[in-house]
Amino acid sequence: MTGLNALLRTTPGQTIGPYLGQGLPFTGDNQLVPHGTTGAICLHGVVYDGNGAPIEDALVEIWQAAPDGTVAQAAGSLDRDGWTFTGWGRAACDRTGEYSFTTVLPGATEDGKPPFFAVVVFARGLLDKLFTRIYLPGHPANTADPLLCSLDEAQRATLVATEDAVGHLRFDIYLQGDRETVFLRHG
């Protein structure tokens, strides 16, 4: 999709293919904060195809604000020092289709707006990237969010994580089907 005022035509996307594991994962890619950090949570889920089968060759990336709502502009995601919060992470799915991140909850970037994780999904068989958002369960500002408010209840549920007993967040991604995740375009 080209921007409204864009002069140049956007280079189109192509599938990540089956060999993403050769080029993209790196040590610490899914640890936005070290294990054991105060306030650290596990954000995890499974990516499913239209038959409800887990996709083992999918890649999920997240980009988020810090807990205080600031947007990190620090380098170091590929060479994590354990102190610098870069706000970005990458997780290749395992053989059960599961991805997971160790991170902290994002804060609201503006008063009255709900915090969320910005997400991009790639997979073999998926010819172009898909954007979505992971909203936090029960956040009071969710009820005023323009995107969430524009959706019916079932669609809205696809964008809100669920919390388990130990505070881990679960967010499954359905590329198709009754529970198909709401995917976004921004241009």
Place this chain on the structure above:
Amino acid sequence: MTVTPVPVLSGWEAETLTQADIVAEIAALASHDAVEGAPQTRTNYPPYRSSILRHPTKELRYADPETIELWSPCFSERDVHPLEADLTLGAHHGWNSQVTGQPIGERITVSGRVLDGDGRPVVGQLVEVWQANAAGRYVHKNEQHDAPIDPNFAGIGRCITGSDGSYWFQTIKPGPYPWGNHRNAWRPAHIHFSFFGREFTQRLITQMYFPGDPLFALDPIYHSISDLQDRNALVAAYDHELSVPEHSLGFRWDVVLSGPNRTWMEEA
């Protein structure tokens, strides 16, 4: 003659489905190509069998980008060693750093600029590549093509774009490889590229092809892009200025990311 085992991506059908069947499907879909406002890449593209269960069936929902989506993660020289742009060195982070031999194949330089839709250079951002070796084989646990592994070639590289948005890789030309979409299916030679822009919404993963590949007409992944102009945008140009005497052939490939959505200010 033994049959080479390739990844079976679409079950029994891959045994009986011919290249002619796929070409006919591509032709049938091409008749209503280039619909105004349609996505450049069709995610629902049945000639690529694996897309059938892996494309969204509902329209993408428009959402005004929020603050976090208007910014991008930062990368710098801290993240990437300059030698990671040379895939012919053999050594890479954690991969066979004892290797000192040269990979086999046609040595090439691939370089170009990363721009946004307004033509501004995307400065200081991460570019990642991965590719097959000269024989068409990846270094990956799922790889089943029995072409030789090259012990001197990992096929992964990274770099950070310069102040003019430029990137540069030294590598070897990847070979075409067989895959399981249909009987006797071969991918045109390509390098996988990953780009970050100034905004999260500009994220791009795509494939760069080489000029004049006879497999273009046969490849459903290449044809999932409706418009010929867009397909051509994925094909690098031979550039003699980039060729290095007695050393390597040069290919130029420029990339345009979507947007921008955010008002752009001169970076100090």
